[in-house]
Amino acid sequence: MKETVIGFIGAGNMASSIVRGLIEAGKKPSSIFVTDIDQSKLETLTDETSIKPATTTEVCTFAEVLVLAVKPQVMKVVCLEIADIRASQLIISVAAGIRTTQLENWLNSKSAIVRCMPNTPALIGEGATGLFANNLVNNRQKELAQSIMDAVGLTAWLSNEEDIDTVTALSGSGPAYFFLLMEAMQEVAQELGLEQEVAKNLVYQTAIGASQLARNAEDSVVALRKKVTSPGGTTERAVDEFEAGNLRGLVRNALIAAKDRSLELSEDFSN
Ligand SMILES: NC(=O)c1ccc[n+]([C@@H]2O[C@H](COP(=O)([O-])OP(=O)(O)OC[C@H]3O[C@@H](n4cnc5c(N)ncnc54)[C@H](OP(=O)(O)O)[C@@H]3O)[C@@H](O)[C@H]2O)c1
Known part of the structure; x- marks a missing residue:
């Protein structure tokens, strides 16, 4: 069966941990695309894992799922940058504090978005992540999002986006x-x-x-x-x-x- 291509924007701590977890879980490196403005960070991760270094355009073109793994402060710039070049794929955001409606505003379209709140033990595969899916996310996409975050620890679905703030206070902090x-x-x-x-x-x-x-x-x-x-x-x-x-x-x-x-x-x- 064809592997789902997962694209990461940002190759920092969180993206690197998820990528390592996915590869350990058996995902083929050739089905993971990553981009980062910091070339040295990108090279470190691609050298270590044999995944594909890519441009933002390539990630947006080939990935079926886009994981936005940049700091909250630069999320607006990233969303504006990808708004016109991305397909209508599932978006997974791991950024603290950015609501799904805000992401949709910046992406300038109604989008299937899963918002996650992981914590630092994710860096060693022992994370605890709360996930919220907006109403455009279908069951297959939910399974996909869960399988990605399962790579760095335990996951728990939340039925209300407001609960992400409680998860932030509980397991995030x-x-x-x-x-x-x-x-x-x-x-x-x-x-x-x-x-x-x-x-x-x-x-x-x-x-x-x-x-x-x-x-x-x-x-x-x-x-x-x-x-x-x-x-x-x-x-x-x-x-x-x-x-x-x-x-x-x-x-x-x-x-x-x-x-x-x-x-x-x-x-x-x-x-
Ligand atoms: N680390 C954690 O344990 C943790 C826990 C919970 C939630 N999170 C969330 O995870 C997200 C990522 O955190 P992190 O610790 O992994 O951050 P990070 O290590 O700083 O990684 C983000 C990477 O994205 C790059 N970047 C910035 N702008 C970009 C752009 N326009 N296109 C492509 N790449 C770009 C950054 O490059 P520069 O460094 O050059 O800017 C950096 O290499 C954050 O939103 C945070 O809220 C992290």
């Missing part, structure tokens, strides 16, 4: 919340006398172990937490401190603040 907790744990462990390297290794491994356990266990995270928390024990003391300090309230405020900021940024790009 989420890695930073875990890094902050890891940073704080590491600092205190050093204060209490552990060597830097020892504290770091134990914190990293605890984070990996806890997330793997949560992912593989049938129990919920509530049940897993209760299993570690023996009555009268050390964990209970620590958890009591977290609850007394209103950790849940802080998390709530933090996610709401991040969502509000995501909405503000989308408004800015719309103006």
Whole structure:
């Protein structure tokens, strides 16, 4: 069967991770076209993966799916550039903060668009991506979009575009919340006398172990937490401190603040 040709505009971090993931999943390099204004970035990726370097016009002509993987600030320029040369193929945007209606305005046509919100662990194939399809996207295109983003981790479809702002606050910004907790744990462990390297290794491994356990266990995270928390024990003391300090309230405020900021940024790009 003929392979779907996927075209990427932008060969930076996100595009490179998706391309590597697709090739690892068995996609033929000859069915991936990539362009970038930065020739050195393009060469690095094409040399490493044997995919085709291309011009923007070639990508727009040959690709059945166009993945727009440039920074939000340059998305307008890219859309205006491709508006007249592209066919009516599916557009996948990974740019934070740019709404599908905004993309349609810049592309100057009603288009099948899938908007994605990935996160940085996508760079190592462990991403979490929320996807939203506008009403022009058909089932085959949805499957195609999902298979592309599956190459860098887990995917979840959203039925409302507004939910992308919640996903941004949850998994988009989420890695930073875990890094902050890891940073704080590491600092205190050093204060209490552990060597830097020892504290770091134990914190990293605890984070990996806890997330793997949560992912593989049938129990919920509530049940897993209760299993570690023996009555009268050390964990209970620590958890009591977290609850007394209103950790849940802080998390709530933090996610709401991040969502509000995501909405503000989308408004800015719309103006
Ligand atoms: N990195 C992540 O983990 C992550 C997570 C969530 C969402 N995203 C989204 O993914 C998108 C890409 O992020 P990234 O980190 O991959 O960015 P990046 O590394 O900067 O890659 C974008 C590439 O596009 C190139 N470019 C700029 N204008 C172009 C044009 N007109 N035609 C062709 N190529 C052009 C850039 O070249 P120059 O450098 O020369 O400008 C750069 O090489 C962003 O919109 C971001 O919001 C990324």
